[in-house]
Amino acid sequence: MASQVRLRLLPHARCLFDEPIQVKVAGLRSKQMVTMKARSTDERGVVFSSSATYRADGSGEIDLDRDPSLSGSYAGVEPMGLLRSLKADTLHQYFFKNKALDPFTVKFSVHEEEGRVLAEATNERILMGNGASRVSVKEGNIRGVLFIPPGEGPFPAVMDLCTFMSEKRPSLLANKGFVVLAVPVFSDKPGNFEKMHLDHFEEAVQFLQQLPQVGGKGVGVISRSKGGDIALSLAAFVPGVKAVVWINGCSANVGIPLYYKKQQILSPLMFNLNKMIPTESDANIIKYAVHNPLEEENKGSLVPIEHSMAHFLFVASEDDLNWDSKGYMDEMVERLKRHGKKNFDSVCYPAAGHLLEPPYGPHCPSALHGVVNFPVIWGGEPKAHAKAEVHLWKKLQEFLRSHLSCDATETKSKM
Structure with missing residues (x-):
């Protein structure tokens, strides 16, 4: 199953920090329930994570621009919900991303109900574009x-x-x-x-x-x-x-x-x-x-x-x-x-x-x-x-x- 599931970050896996991405999953079973997860580490070494439960459509696909999260860190249709809901395990943590030369790297993953990883992709969100x-x-x-x-x-x-x-x-x-x-x-x-x-x-x-x-x-x-x-x-x-x-x-x-x-x-x-x-x-x-x-x-x-x-x-x-x-x-x-x-x-x-x-x-x-x-x-x-x-x-x-x-x-x- 894992080799059939595809997780895509569109239009590109590398983008500017202030640009949205489209998260899409394909190759799932019709109506399959999965957990989408995101994980990132800030400049102080603090780990932030988020998760949301989604149900695939009849074709085995999920599109975060279209489909609602059923539960987890947020509910409803939020294309960038996995990013804005990233949080640390401990209270009162600000995500430190203050240095322009280092990208904000987020690892996205798709998990079946038992927890097994079905697909992964990394989003590299940079602060300085080419030539700056x-x-x-x-x-x-x-x-x-x-x-x-x-x-x-x-x-x-x-x-x-x-x-x-x-x-x-x-x-x-x-x-x-x-x-x-x-x-x-x-x-x-x-x-x-x-x-x-x-x-x-x-x-x-x-x-x-x-x-x-x-x-x-x-x-x-x-x-x-x-x-x-x-x-x-x-x-x-x-x-x-x-x-x-x-x-x-x-x-x-x-x-x-x-x-x-x-x-x-x-x-x-x-x-x-x-x-x-x-x-x-x-x-x-x-x-x-x-x-x-x-x-x-x-x-x-x-x-x-x-x-x-x-x-x-x-x-x-x-x-x-x-x-x-x-x-x-x-x-x-x-x-x-x-x-x-x-x-x-x-x-x-x-x-x-x-x-x-x-x-x-x-x-x-x-x-x-x-x-x-x-x-x-x-x-x-x-x-x-x-x-x-x-x-x-x-x-x-x-x-x-x-x-x-x-x-x-x-x-x-x-x-």
């Missing part, structure tokens, strides 16, 4: 990684403000025709920062503007979480920032005083950890621990985006349990409208959680928080969260392209 380049940058106060698309350009320039260094999103954006500089908000332990200097991030903006491959004068900034308020501050205070994608961040400067040109420009919005909500899984909901930025004593932390000429894309998940992203977004939209501004777009995902990432990676409902240093609940209904990631990935690229002037024709992603 990666360069470490250590210049002045900049500690980052630069990704350049194939070709001569000119290309639009984007700074990816990740809370901690991750090459996943910036490398994938380079495949789409953007020059991207990945810069972490925290290059050291957050507790070692008594103040944050906006000048250091301004250096990164200027670095991008001076690159020969970059077209146009403006730089885009994409951010999430703590990176969100740094991105807003760049738009409000630093010339050259033309477009900002703010994903599940805060409207105020969180946690650390922000300085620019040797003067404090924003006070820190602090936390009250007594307002955390513990859960049975030993992870905490910290959404309600953040002080209200609209209270009089906290207004010095609000980022004055109403003074910015940049264009904003605000993205908020209503099930973000890290903080009140939807509330912060609504406040910023209302403030800009009050000032007669129309330089913004907003999108809300009702059942998505905090960690909106490029699509087709494993959903992470809870994990160790790098700033507070204990496990937290990120939120998100898995299927809806995965759908939000697919939608946002396309939307943010369209937004950046439309607001970053560049003479180059759109560069297609290449394998």
